[in-house]
Amino acid sequence: MEGSPLLRPATASDVPEIAELMRRSVLDVFPRFHDERETAAAARYLTEPDTVLIDDGTYFVCEAGGQIVACGGWSKRDKLYTGSGSASSDDRRLDPATEPARVRAMFVRGDLTRRGLARDILARCVESARAEGFRKLVLMATLPGVPLYRSFGFRELSNAHIPLPNGVVLDGVSMEYRLTDVDVTVEWVDVRDGLPGDGMPVAAATSGTYPPENGTGPGEDFWIVLPMRFAAHHVSEDGTEHRDCFVDSDRVVRLPYGRTSDEQVTHWVSLPSLPGMTVSRVLGEDARSALRKAMG
Numbered sequence: 001m002e003g004s005p006l007l008r009p010a011t012a013s014d015v016p017e018i019a020e021l022m023r024r025s026v027l028d029v030f031p032r033f034h035d036e037r038e039t040a041a042a043a044r045y046l047t048e049p050d051t052v053l054i055d056d057g058t059y060f061v062c063e064a065g066g067q068i069v070a071c072g073g074w075s076k077r078d079k080l081y082t083g084s085g086s087a088s089s090d091d092r093r094l095d096p097a098t099e100p101a102r103v104r105a106m107f108v109r110g111d112l113t114r115r116g117l118a119r120d121i122l123a124r125c126v127e128s129a130r131a132e133g134f135r136k137l138v139l140m141a142t143l144p145g146v147p148l149y150r151s152f153g154f155r156e157l158s159n160a161h162i163p164l165p166n167g168v169v170l171d172g173v174s175m176e177y178r179l180t181d182v183d184v185t186v187e188w189v190d191v192r193d194g195l196p197g198d199g200m201p202v203a204a205a206t207s208g209t210y211p212p213e214n215g216t217g218p219g220e221d222f223w224i225v226l227p228m229r230f231a232a233h234h235v236s237e238d239g240t241e242h243r244d245c246f247v248d249s250d251r252v253v254r255l256p257y258g259r260t261s262d263e264q265v266t267h268w269v270s271l272p273s274l275p276g277m278t279v280s281r282v283l284g285e286d287a288r289s290a291l292r293k294a295m296g
Contacts, residue, residue, distance in 0.1 A: 022047035028110025072106035100136035158194030208263035
């Protein structure tokens, strides 16, 4: 990449080049996560620039060497992602006080990933959406984008399916990013409506019965919140295999409500960020460094 990239709002004259970048990015990056049919469908249906975002001034491009090498933006309107079909409410303006803004159509040229281009666009989206009074950003991530959004500080809400007009369904992840410093609202997810992403740390509402005191009489029922990690596949110390389960720090396994388990998880919610950070988990030397910085 020659020279420092220029981040600027997209214009109507950029649309053909944006469309070509989107298609090229999908064809370069998606095969690492999707099969040939899914990649072809994504290249067809997820690569149409939304000119409404350009008209709203909420879509951006990174330009380097006279070429657009990355693009992305956010929306103050109801449509969640390109390829979701059309609905009468797509152009409805969102209420910043009660509804989250949407991150939309993030693409980077395949040979220029991991250069900070997408992060720069996300940072501009955060700044712009916050200035208009929005309290959250949400997005529907395709699998290639999940590591980027996770590292930026987006929280995974649930696994999702992204249906495309030709019948192909892509795996995706619903994610959010809080724009306010303090948000005391807890939005619990019923396990019957959706489960966390694999490896995601969560607070889990857990129901069960305590052992009886002194070994006599019925134990006391409980419904409490515990920190856990969700696992798509987990093998207990005794060799028992579990799928789609919640595991605590002592490696005790709880299953979602409705499945046979001594203790069942009824609801879950993303953990809050660590003090002064945008993530809820730091490991190894990074954990020691972050703790020293936080505690002085």
